[in-house]
Each structure stands twice: as C-alpha cells, then as structure tokens.
Amino acid sequence: MILFLQFVINGLIIGGAYALIGIGLTLIFGIMNVVNFAHGEMYMLGAYFLLTFFSMLGLNFYVSMLFAVAAVMLVGFVCEKSILRPLRGRSIETVMLAMIGLSLFFQNVAMLIWSPIPEAIETPSAMPALIIWGLYFLPQRILIVVIALMLVILTHLLLKKSKMGKALRATFLDPEAAALMGINTDRVYAFTFSLGAGLAGAAGVLLAPIFTVHPYIGNLANLKAFAIVIIGGLGSFAGAVAAGLLLGVTESLGAAYVSSGYQDAVGFVLLIIILVFRPAGLFGKMEQRR
Amino acid sequence: MNLNRITVFVFLIAAVLFPVFVRDTYVIHMTILIGIYTLGAISVNLLLGYAGQLSLGHAAFFGVGAYASALVCLKLALPMWIGMIVGPLFAGLLGYVVAKLALKLRGAYFVILTISVAEILKLVGLNWVTLTKGPMGLTDIPVAVIPLAAVGTIDFGQKIPYYYLVLAAAILCAALQHRIVQSSLGRSIISIRENEDLAESVGINGYRVLVVIVVISASITGFSGSLYAHYVSFIDPGVFAFFFSVNLVMMVIGGGKGTFSGPIVGAILFTLIPEWLRVCGDARMAVYALIVVFIVIFMPRGILYSVTRPLARA
Numbered sequence: 001m002i003l004f005l006q007f008v009i010n011g012l013i014i015g016g017a018y019a020l021i022g023i024g025l026t027l028i029f030g031i032m033n034v035v036n037f038a039h040g041e042m043y044m045l046g047a048y049f050l051l052t053f054f055s056m057l058g059l060n061f062y063v064s065m066l067f068a069v070a071a072v073m074l075v076g077f078v079c080e081k082s083i084l085r086p087l088r089g090r091s092i093e094t095v096m097l098a099m100i101g102l103s104l105f106f107q108n109v110a111m112l113i114w115s116p117i118p119e120a121i122e123t124p125s126a127m128p129a130l131i132i133w134g135l136y137f138l139p140q141r142i143l144i145v146v147i148a149l150m151l152v153i154l155t156h157l158l159l160k161k162s163k164m165g166k167a168l169r170a171t172f173l174d175p176e177a178a179a180l181m182g183i184n185t186d187r188v189y190a191f192t193f194s195l196g197a198g199l200a201g202a203a204g205v206l207l208a209p210i211f212t213v214h215p216y217i218g219n220l221a222n223l224k225a226f227a228i229v230i231i232g233g234l235g236s237f238a239g240a241v242a243a244g245l246l247l248g249v250t251e252s253l254g255a256a257y258v259s260s261g262y263q264d265a266v267g268f269v270l271l272i273i274i275l276v277f278r279p280a281g282l283f284g285k286m287e288q289r290r
Numbered sequence: 291m292n293l294n295r296i297t298v299f300v301f302l303i304a305a306v307l308f309p310v311f312v313r314d315t316y317v318i319h320m321t322i323l324i325g326i327y328t329l330g331a332i333s334v335n336l337l338l339g340y341a342g343q344l345s346l347g348h349a350a351f352f353g354v355g356a357y358a359s360a361l362v363c364l365k366l367a368l369p370m371w372i373g374m375i376v377g378p379l380f381a382g383l384l385g386y387v388v389a390k391l392a393l394k395l396r397g398a399y400f401v402i403l404t405i406s407v408a409e410i411l412k413l414v415g416l417n418w419v420t421l422t423k424g425p426m427g428l429t430d431i432p433v434a435v436i437p438l439a440a441v442g443t444i445d446f447g448q449k450i451p452y453y454y455l456v457l458a459a460a461i462l463c464a465a466l467q468h469r470i471v472q473s474s475l476g477r478s479i480i481s482i483r484e485n486e487d488l489a490e491s492v493g494i495n496g497y498r499v500l501v502v503i504v505v506i507s508a509s510i511t512g513f514s515g516s517l518y519a520h521y522v523s524f525i526d527p528g529v530f531a532f533f534f535s536v537n538l539v540m541m542v543i544g545g546g547k548g549t550f551s552g553p554i555v556g557a558i559l560f561t562l563i564p565e566w567l568r569v570c571g572d573a574r575m576a577v578y579a580l581i582v583v584f585i586v587i588f589m590p591r592g593i594l595y596s597v598t599r600p601l602a603r604a
Contacts, residue, residue: 035398086587092397093344094586097543100346100536101582108576219532223409226402234398261417268406275403276391 002134007256008249013141015248016148017203021221022228022240023155024199030235031172031192033092034084037099040222041106042197046072046204047213048114051121061123068205069198076197080190088189103218110215118212144206151202152241155195159237164191172235200225220264227267231274233281242282246270305457309450318449322521324561325456329514331541331553332463333507338539339548340471341503342483343396346535347404348511350388350411351381353530355512356519357415357422360431363520370434370446374516381512382505389504393497408530415527427526431519452521459517460554463510468550470506479503483548511538544585546592555594 021043028036049068053059059067083102087095123140130137159165170178171188179185200221211217228247232239247267255263274281309318330352337343359377362368384407392403415422422428433446444451470476478499481489486496519525537560545556563581567574589596 029398035401083583083587090590093401094590096344096398096401097536097539098583098586101579101586104533104536104582105576105579108573108579112572112576223405227406230399230402259417262413265410265413268410271406272391272403272410275395275399279395279399 003256004253006135007252009135009137010141011249011252012245013145013248014207014252015245016145016152017207017244018224018228018248019241019244020148020151020199020203020206021225022232022244023152023237024196024203025225026229026232026235026237026240027168027192027199028196029229031168032084032189034193035092035096035099036196037096037222038079038103038106039196039200039225040218040220041103041110042072042076042200042218043204043207043221043225044110044213044215044218045075045106046201047121047208047217048110048204049201050205050208051114051119051213055119055121065205069202072201072204073194073198076194076201077190079197080193084189084193085186103222107215107218114213114215116215118214120212121209123209140209144210147202147206151199155199156237158195164188168192224264224267227271230271231281233283236281236283239281239283302461309453315449318453320561320565322449322453322456324557325453325460326514326517326521327538327541327561328460328554328557329463329517330511330538331545331557332467333510333514334538335542335547335549335553336467336470336479336503336510337507338542339552340476340483341479341500343393343500343504344401344539345404345504345507346401346532346539347388347406347408348507348538349530349532349535350404350408351385351508351511352515352518352534353408353411353415353525353527354384355381355515356525356529357428357515358512359516360428360519360525361421363432364428364430370432370520373520374513377516377519378509378512381515382509385505385508385512386501388508389501393500393504405532405535408532408535412527412530415530422527425526427524427528428519429524431523431525433520433523446520456517456521459513463513464550464554466506466510467553470503471550475499475502540582540585543590544593546594549592549594551594552592556592559593 021039024042025036025039028034028039046068049071050064053064053067054061057064079102083098084095087098130139130142157165159168167178167183167188168191170181170183171185171192175185178188203221204217224247228240228243231246232241232243247270250270251263251266254266308321312318312321330348333351334345334348337345355377358380359370359373362373362376363370388404388407392400392407395403416424418424433452435446436444438444446452446455471480478489478494481492481494482496482499490496515529518529541556541560542553543556544559545554546552564574564578567577570577585593
C-alpha cells in the first residue's frame, strides 16, 4: 500500500510538469488554432538554457531557472513573429507542417550548440529526503510540484483577472469580434505563443535536473503534450491540468505494475481510448464554442 | 498523344534504360530507395492530395509491412514473394482498424491519432523482443533467387534485378493511383476533399469511402515497407519513426499534392536533398528543416507548380 502511494505521488510530481506543458499547448491551440509541433522543443530549450546558465555559466540555480524561462519565451516570441504570422489564415495542416519543420530545426541546432551527448544537471539542494509515514519526498521533487502548481495558478489568474487575459479569452471566443472591439489580436497571438512556450520551457527547467538533457527530449514531450491536451479536451485549461496529472499517475503505475518498457505507450493508449469514445475530451465543453 | 503522355513515356524509357547507362552502385542504390519511397508518397498522395486527409502515421503501415514481410520469411521460411503479399495485407488490415477508429474525426484529431498508432507500434517493436528482437532488429531478411534453365539465375540480392522489381512496383502503383483517381471512387474522395457536406448531400457515404481509401493507401505503404525490408535485409523499430511519416508528407507537398507526378517528383527530391546536404556537415538536418519550412510557406502547391507556372506565363 505504501509502495502504491509512493508511485501515485511520484506520478503526481511528474504530472505537475506535464500539466504545464499541456496548458501551454492547449492555450496555443485554443486561441491561435495552431497545432504546435515545436512545443516539445520549447521544453527541450528550457532544459538546455538551464544547463547553460547554471552548469556552464555558474549562475545561481533559481536565477538560472528564471533566465531560462525568459529565454524560451523570447524564442517563442521570435517564432511567432517570423513563422506563424506569415502563415496566419493558412490551413491548419500547412501550419502543422511548418511547425514540424521548426521542431526539426531546433533539435538540430541544439545538437550543434550543445552536442548530442546526454547531460545531467547537478542539483544544488543536497538536503536529505523527507520521510513521512514511510513515504519518501525528495526536496528537488517537492520543488517541482510547488513551482508547477504556482505557475498553473498564476496562469489561471492571468487569464481570469488581467486585462491581457480578458483579451485572450475574447480572442478565444471570436477573433473577429475581438478585433472589432479594439483588441490588438496580433499582440494577443504573440503573447499567447510566448506564454505557451514559456510554460513548456518551465516544465523543461523543472524536469531537467531529474532526467538527462539531450536534443531529442522534445519528441516525447511533444507527443505527451498532445495526449494531455486531447485527453483534457482541446482548448480546455482545467482539462489540461487534470489530464497532465492523470497521465503522470497512470504512467507511474503502468511502469510499476505492468511493464516499464511500455511506460511511454500509456499516454497514446489513453489518447486513443478518449478519441474513440469521447473525442471532446474529459473537459471538452470549450470545444463546442469553436 | 498529348504532352503529358509523351512525358510519361520518355520518363518510363529513361527509367528502364537507366541501369544500362549508369553503373555507379551508389546511384543505383539511391534510385532504388527513390522507387521504394515513391510507393509511400503515392499512398500519402491518395489520402492527402485527393481525399484531403493528412496522416502523420504512415510509418505505422510502412513498419508493419516491413515486419510482417520479414517475419513471414524468417519464422516460416516462406519465399520473399509471399512476404510481399502478407506485408501489404497486414498493413491494409491495420489501415482498416485505424480508419474505423480515426475517421470519425477530422483535422487535428485525425492527425494526432495516426501519430499515436505509429508510436505505439514503435514501442511494441522495441518491447516484443521474442518476435521482433527489440532494438536489435531483424537481420538477414532473405531475397528471392529465380533459377533460369540455361542463363543462370536472377538474384534479387543484386542491385540491378532489385531495381527492376522496384521499378515494376512503382509503375504498378502509379498506374493504380491514376485508375483510382479516374474512377468513381476517385471522384468521390475529391468531392469529399472539396466539401464533405455537399458530397454527402449527393449520396456519397464519406466515412465508408474514406475507409476504403485509407485501406488502399495503407496497403501500398505496406508494400513499400516490404520492398524496403528485403532490399536492405535489416529492419529495426526505427522503421516506425515519426520523421519518416513526415518525410512522406513532405514528398507529397514538395512535389505537388493531388497531382499524378507530384509524389514521384517529391520522392526524387526528398531522397536526394538530404544526400546533397551532406556538404553542410553537422548542420545538414538543420538546413533540411529550413528547406521544409520554406517549401511549406512559399510553395504550398509544390516545386513542380512553382517552377512550371512562371514558364507557362512567360
């Protein structure tokens, strides 16, 4: 029983980071109608920027985390301006292929800059694990959950309370009406894409110290992000959070009790089941408005 | 004879005589690969170019065709020809299942479901070690040797006999594509691409027609996988790679989707471009990615269209 709980907790921790990737992707899809195949690369870049700032330049760990996320947001901003803007109004498939090209580009540029050899980031917190009721809590992993939750709540508040958030939600409902009401939709799109990229980058920053970093980690992150977003319902914020946690836990339990080789298949199997029986996703109410 | 027929005729003669004039093994090797990928590109063209459905999971059909064909020969000791029937058959079967599940959905959902299927199969290929030998892959996939009474043998382990086998397969599939597009099935899928609601209103069962076209498309890709497996005689779960599915789609878009020659031109270009880019060294794939983005943004109707259009106008 203790072991089962431990697996659930481990799953929730990874799931927190999954949720971040998921809300980033779902925002970009919901507001911009872009299936962002380069989303996993933002995750990868987050991890590499952390490696650069922290391990290579020797900055403070937390400062490095901030810088890394900011750098990813900047990359997202540039991508939106250079690739997505000229493609606005083109079919969703065309944009999809351009984003695949972009993801391939980032992977190979990362390989050129940082070499294809997997690297580990030495964590600063040498604190011993906390043991509560026989369950292990590593400080590094607690940090992941705390920061992930904070970012989810912050993003939620940003969408609900701020003026920009209001503009985002208006654009989500009806881009043309929003533009007529004086909302600068170009700015909304640029902001959305940078925010989404930043969230994926944050997930990369959080998970990098517990996994190794290499140029191709984005591939799997990307596919998992799709699984999360579809399980939660395309465009649904709450759905992405719930599905991220669900995927983390199912993977952890699947690896423990079924087969670790098929751990990464869990997301795809869940995804196919959802698509076949409930294509709108678990929280698929938003979908009807589109 | 109109200009198109003459072009096809000249192209055919050139393809048949090609090994007579070109003796370079590497060039023949690349040409065989182009032929194999042409099959894949044709199948994606049927689905994307004519029926308007984007699949990024065709590596699943390619891989299943390759594995089924190889396993039939290795485990059951059957000849290559049986493998080349079983491969497309299994791929078509998988196509039927995927189509039944996925075609209730359109657009992004359909795309992501096809990707998921290929990814799951890749994991199965990696983990079902007793059947697939996992990441070690299958080696020594046999080829057929036909004995000829007086002249000797035709050994398909040799490049030139295999070249003609692949050429025959490519011609067969190109002809099949042509026939399908000219048939009522072809008109149905094109009408679905143009406006599915309108097509349904005149009595076309969109779901059923698309299932048929997915099965045909999957079988052709399976055939292509089967040809590939026996040609390189080694396959591993890498045959299910997402990148391969993307490449097939790029061939179709780069060559010109929804045209007869598009997939052929695309297969030639997108097999050769990565080879030419070897001059870029380590930056090769980064440059390739930029070319992909460039083509998608600036040549949405394909290179052939972009090149011939200004000429036609002049």
